[in-house]
Amino acid sequence: MTVITHHTPDALLAAYAAGSLPRPYALVVAAHISLCLECRAAYEAHQAAGGAVLENTAAAQVSDGLRAGVLDLLDVEVAPVTRYRRSGVFPGPVMEALKGQPPRWKSLGLGVRQCILSAGREGSARLLYIPPGQAVPDHSHNGLELTLVLQGSFSDETGQFSGGDLEVAGQELQHTPIADPGAPCICLAATDAPLRFNALIPRILQPLFRI
Amino acid sequence: MAPAGYLKDYGRKEILDHFDPAADFGRIEAMLTSGLQIDTAMSGLSVVPGKDRSTVSMPNPQISAQTVWMLAVRDQRDRAAFAALFDHFAPRLKGFIMRSGTGSGQAEEIVQEVMLTVWRNAAQFDPARAQVSAWVYQIARNRHIDVIRKERRPLPEDLGYGPTEDADAGEIMAVEQEGDMLKQALDRLKPEQREIIERAYMGEFTHQEISAQTGLPLGTIKSRIRLGLERLRHELKDMR
Numbered sequence: 001m002t003v004i005t006h007h008t009p010d011a012l013l014a015a016y017a018a019g020s021l022p023r024p025y026a027l028v029v030a031a032h033i034s035l036c037l038e039c040r041a042a043y044e045a046h047q048a049a050g051g052a053v054l055e056n057t058a059a060a061q062v063s064d065g066l067r068a069g070v071l072d073l074l075d076v077e078v079a080p081v082t083r084y085r086r087s088g089v090f091p092g093p094v095m096e097a098l099k100g101q102p103p104r105w106k107s108l109g110l111g112v113r114q115c116i117l118s119a120g121r122e123g124s125a126r127l128l129y130i131p132p133g134q135a136v137p138d139h140s141h142n143g144l145e146l147t148l149v150l151q152g153s154f155s156d157e158t159g160q161f162s163g164g165d166l167e168v169a170g171q172e173l174q175h176t177p178i179a180d181p182g183a184p185c186i187c188l189a190a191t192d193a194p195l196r197f198n199a200l201i202p203r204i205l206q207p208l209f210r211i
Numbered sequence: 212m213a214p215a216g217y218l219k220d221y222g223r224k225e226i227l228d229h230f231d232p233a234a235d236f237g238r239i240e241a242m243l244t245s246g247l248q249i250d251t252a253m254s255g256l257s258v259v260p261g262k263d264r265s266t267v268s269m270p271n272p273q274i275s276a277q278t279v280w281m282l283a284v285r286d287q288r289d290r291a292a293f294a295a296l297f298d299h300f301a302p303r304l305k306g307f308i309m310r311s312g313t314g315s316g317q318a319e320e321i322v323q324e325v326m327l328t329v330w331r332n333a334a335q336f337d338p339a340r341a342q343v344s345a346w347v348y349q350i351a352r353n354r355h356i357d358v359i360r361k362e363r364r365p366l367p368e369d370l371g372y373g374p375t376e377d378a379d380a381g382e383i384m385a386v387e388q389e390g391d392m393l394k395q396a397l398d399r400l401k402p403e404q405r406e407i408i409e410r411a412y413m414g415e416f417t418h419q420e421i422s423a424q425t426g427l428p429l430g431t432i433k434s435r436i437r438l439g440l441e442r443l444r445h446e447l448k449d450m451r
Contacts, residue, residue: 009422011418011419011421011422012418013412014412014418014421015416015417015418015421017349017352017412017413018351018352018364018411018412018413018414018416019355019356019414019420020414020416020417021362021418023360023364024366025364025418026365027365028359029365030365030366031365031367033367034367036367036439037444037447038436038440039368039445040370040443041436041439041440041442041443042436042439043367043435044340044341044345044358045344045432045435045436046412047341047346047348047349048344048345048389048390048393048435049350049393049397049408049412049432049435050343050345050349050352050412050430051341051343051344051346051347051348051390051393052344052374052390052393052394052396052397052407053307053341053348053397053412053413054303054304054307054344054347054351054410055301055303055344055394056394056397056398057303057306057307057310057409058306058410059302059303059306060302060305060306060309060315060318061302061305062301062302062305062322063319063321066295066301066319066322067298067301069295069323070297070323070326070327070366071290071293071294071297074293074327074330075263078331080444081363083368083369084368086368091368092365092367092368092369093365093366096361096363096365097365109345140410155269160429178308182297188389193445206216
């Protein structure tokens with residue numbers, strides 16, 4: 001496994017622990033923590049800080065029935081929640097988003113493929129498959145774009161990103177990620193808004209492909 | 212009813228130190244008089260080598276009552292210990308959830324979900340990685356969001372090994388000390404700074420707002436990260 005050199009920024013980890021990240025970002029951060037021990041440690045430190053806040057919170061009296069109600073429910077059997085595990089290059093949270101199935105890729109042309117995991121008001125999360133030497137269409141984006149490398153590597157104006165690395169691209173970044181030679185690059189990418197493409201034709205195709 | 216030993220071994224004073232006296236004193240008195248006690252022979256606490264396994268070593272009075280209860284829930288499915296955890300956390304959880312604008316009724320529904328998750332997922336609690344409060348905090352945030360959104364939020368895959376049953380008291384104490392340091396750091400902040408941290412961890416700020424705040428993360432978090440990372444590496448090494 002390659003050494004992870006691009007990590008989740010602390011503010012994103014704190015927001016993730018606190019539950020205030022939009023869902024597509026939360027998926028990417030959860031996937032990155034699944035791969036990165038350093039960010040897992042930072043996440044756990046934020047949980048400890050959250051725990052300190054919880055301990056310091058002024059108590060509110062609970063109703064009499066709540067305690068008895070909870071104690072009565074201890075024996076009730078509940079179906080265990082399915083926890084998805086890593087499969088191939090896809091960490092557990094991605095497998096959960098895929099509902100345990102392999103990705104169903106759709107071609108974007110030139111060998112580039114995508115699999116949309118979620119798309120909605122909160123933004124979108126998708127898997128990208130980029131053959132070596134191929135570029136992700138030149139694009140800018142309305143807000144933050146998070147890209148987690150799951151296989152292979154890509155390079156853009158800001159550097160090289162390989163297995164487990166997370167690229168955090170702000171609104172101002174106009175970048176052209178190109179997959180490096182070797183294995184096809186597979187990424188998990190999330191934005192909080194539909195991507196805007198610079199060229200005319202992709203802009204027309206955008207609603208069609210939901211990218 | 213759990214076996215004897217808890218109050219005797221840990222000492223009444225140490226237990227009282229971890230309580231909100233106004234809220235909990237009556238219950239402690241009741242525990243003392245009724246003889247309600249919690250097993251200390253569970254494997255999570257250090258047992259002096261060569262001695263009878265029911266003898267818990269004395270020099271760890273700093274292991275908090277909540278951790279002892281949580282281990283009793285995890286290892287013995289101890290209901291009395293769970294009830295004690297409920298009495299400690301439920302009112303705090305309710306206050307915590309209501310502070311972000313949730314009504315009393317829905318807050319109690321979430322408290323119920325959180326406490327039932329504590330019971331059901333107890334096997335995942337690892338005192339060498341997290342204090343009970345940190346663990347409960349994350350469950351509370353997860354459940355709160357799940358209830359609001361009616362879907363499960365994405366969670367990291369676990370590391371593929373459960374908590375080690377024989378975490379030694381030194382490891383547990385290190386985690387507890389860091390937690391106490393964080394709590395003290397929080398207490399020392401000016402009220403308005405503290406309010407910012409509280410609101411951040413209650414999920415009221417976006418990540419941009421958190422980025423814009425100075426003083427967040429607390430400097431103490433940095434050392435917590437470093438130590439946490441050392442522990443994770445250590446655990447992974449042991450696994451191989």
